[in-house]
Amino acid sequence: MSTRHRRGHLPGAPMGREYEWTALTGFLTDPAPAPAMRLATISGPRRIGKSYLLHALCEAVDGLYFTAISDEGRQRALYRFTEMIAAHARVAPDTLRPRDWREALTNALDVTSRCSPHPFLVLDDFPHLLSHSPELPQLIEELHNQPRHSEDQGARLILSGTARGGLHESLSDGRPLRGRAVIDLRLGAFDYRTSRDFWQLDDPHTALHVHSVLGGAPGYRLSTGRTSPLDGFDTWVTETLLNPGRAIYSRTEAEFLLREDPRITQHTLYYDILTAIARGATTPTKIGAALGRQRNTVTHPLDVLESTGYIHREQDLLRRRQPVITLADPVIRFNQLITLPQAAAVEQGFADEVWKASASTFNSKILGPHYESLARSWTLQHAHAVLPDGLPGPVGTTEVPDPAARTRHEVDVIALSLGERPQSPRARIALLGEVKATAARRGVSDLQRLEHIRDLLSVQGYDTSEVTLALFSLYGFHADVTELAKRRPDVLLVDLETLYGL
CATH class of the missing domain: 3.40.50.300 (P-loop containing nucleotide triphosphate hydrolases)
Incomplete structure (x- = not known):
């Protein structure tokens, strides 16, 4: 023994x-x-x-x-x-x-x-x-x-x-x-904080960028070899995800991910569905139309992709409406948005040029949405330490109609109070959040937008009496809103360091 x-x-x-x-x-x-x-x-x-x-x-x-x-x-x-x-x-x-x-x-x-x-x-x-x-x-x-x-x-x-x-x-x-x-x-992926510790990335900006393209699967760290994102994120991307000679090349990895599930037999169909979602088709009807198919022909493949975690259906937290379908797996998202559209150039050795040309797509379609998702994760997992009522209830997104302005306001983060159910007509709202990943710092005008949305929700019957207004900024805040937040307990400023608990 x-x-x-x-x-x-x-x-x-x-x-x-x-x-x-x-x-x-x-x-x-x-x-x-x-x-x-x-x-x-x-x-x-x-x-x-x-x-x-x-x-x-x-x-x-x-x-x-x-x-x-x-x-x-x-x-x-x-x-x-x-x-x-x-x-x-x-x-x-x-x-x-x-x-x-x-x-x-x-x-x-x-x-x-x-x-x-x-x-x-x-x-x-x-x-x-x-x-x-x-x-x-x-x-x-x-x-x-x-x-x-x-x-x-x-x-x-x-x-x-x-x-x-x-x-x-x-x-x-x-x-x-x-x-x-x-x-x-x-077993799921590491959360973003654990991923940062696992990769030993002291800089939260680098940690966010790495997590936005690889997520929290720990096995990817071994696949990147000696190349470190600390030596420069751009160089690291072109030597790993955009390198056809590496096992972690995003096109190869995405194809492998699809083939590992025995339910995915029509690989071309699934690949086309992912491409349609990457190009902006967000409902089964729109995805079917992009593929020249009827809606019912993509229903089962979408269910399979959702169960494997490759796509996500975001349900409005306040109202019953069609869920928004987005790419969820970071490697597949990177492949469909960056690698696949320019695969010929990448595989001819022009990874640097492709990556430079993809900067706008990366920032708007990958980094920005990923930062928003981490803001929702932070609200669900860590905001209880600063919210007046402690632990929040369901966290998600919503659209708020503004009849006077004939528009609708997208809310990046909304949290109901603990005990409230999604889509309840008079739910208590614990937090409304605006998330910005752009280089500009956020100021009072961003807070005023949240105040306007809060007032609209109050008129529409929701309980906003104890709501916290949260601004999430990748590059910090102007002095005006920083000073205002010191005097107002209902205003919460969350920078990247706060998001990572630093």
Whole structure:
């Protein structure tokens, strides 16, 4: 038995994964109600750090880790699995000669039970195994239901997968493993603050720019190699996302992202939908028209793209109207807006020229909207420390009609009070925010616009008596509004340093 770690004592969590680590270590160390195998699942998109997290967990408790390989055959996979079991048991590979997956899984569970007080097995990229061994879910169910020896704690098995559809099909209604998993973790990207710490970027402007093109997937940092955004963001972009010779080249990465989900079979259709959204089509009807198709032909692909996190539907927080569809995955957004329209020039070696010509598109279509989304994230996660009533309720966007001016005012950030429901006719509003990513500093005129919107909402029946008016600025504020904010508790100024908690 390994003595590397005392029973019930595990090392600290990997950076940014404290919640997941607590859930998984609890899953491993909590005694089962009866000696039996227990099952957990972990899923998440490419480069999100699933394998890193599971490797760390196996290292902590002397667990057995096995990863499947795409396009590998059944016999080769079974042979590699047997080799891993033998190495874990410190015996010669020929000692174990399983005839099938049933014997191999039984051997693995027996070996882990002997090697660690926390018997633990990981099958990473599990959907790849199902492509040639569809009987595995049934076998795992049988092992799950098979009682172990009374002195055993009971083995723990984690199934992990990148393609959400493939893994969770095994747990869907009518399938053998339905209801068997006691833990179902969906790993997401790091938030913008954790991403800044992970990339070790002291400058918040650089951190924002990097997050706007790569998001919070930690695996991208390794893919960029020695090139650092601290050496100059423009140079870093042309040497990574606009470099056809790098694995992180945005065109290659976007195509890979689409192909990793087994539900995406008509790749050209999905690619065309993303391009239509990038060019400004924001509803199913407009997207269908841009492709010369009927609305109903793009409904299912849009649902798939939304479930994978590649697009986002922004619902008006105050009124029932058609949701606005936007690109959500930063790499896909960069590819559709920057790389793809000028791919020929990029792949002929003119990345510098393409990037310079794309400055306006980057600022208006990528950096600006991304900064707005981070302002909403800040409001949801951190604004409770400064809002009079503390924690806000739902956060989003809205459009406010102005009948007298015959126009509508877009509100970048709106937060309802805690307990209020979206689209309620007389909801209490906790915050109204204006977000600007332009180089100009913000002043009293920006605050006056918010005051006007507040008054319109009050006339329309909403409770604005305790609303905070927030200005978010990438480049700071004029002295007039700074002085005014000192005297008015209902005015909140949020610069980039505040956004990042510096």
